[in-house]
Amino acid sequence: MPRLRNARTTWVILALSMAVLLGLGVGGRAWQAREERVAVAKALTGGGEPNRAAWLLTRYGCGGCHTISGVPGADGQVAPPLNGLVQRVYIGGIARNTPENLVAWIVNPQQFSPHSAMPPTGIGPEDARDVAAYLYAQQ
Numbered sequence: 001m002p003r004l005r006n007a008r009t010t011w012v013i014l015a016l017s018m019a020v021l022l023g024l025g026v027g028g029r030a031w032q033a034r035e036e037r038v039a040v041a042k043a044l045t046g047g048g049e050p051n052r053a054a055w056l057l058t059r060y061g062c063g064g065c066h067t068i069s070g071v072p073g074a075d076g077q078v079a080p081p082l083n084g085l086v087q088r089v090y091i092g093g094i095a096r097n098t099p100e101n102l103v104a105w106i107v108n109p110q111q112f113s114p115h116s117a118m119p120p121t122g123i124g125p126e127d128a129r130d131v132a133a134y135l136y137a138q139q
Contacts, residue, residue: 041136044099048133056127069138086136092116102132
């Protein structure tokens, strides 16, 4: 009987180990997909640094109006959520979704739409490039 218990324990440990390894495999693929999205976002924005953007989005109060995944406290309900921006055709409903337009929109939305509810952000072009890269890297 002790031998059966050891065999059973071995199988349980083996099954749990496989489950953990499979879980890490899925997590590893998710990490790799995230890294690929970040690399694409950096290339699209001409070197924007998504890792700098979360604090910029907080500093400039973007989360007061927008829900922004990955940014603590960014749960605004006034404007559209900013996830999945890379898949949208238009920015603000009027400007073609290109990296240049997104950076320009972040800096001064009124240049595209004088009656836009989005106020001038105070974000300069370099910081806007980082924010754009962050937004493009989000799902």
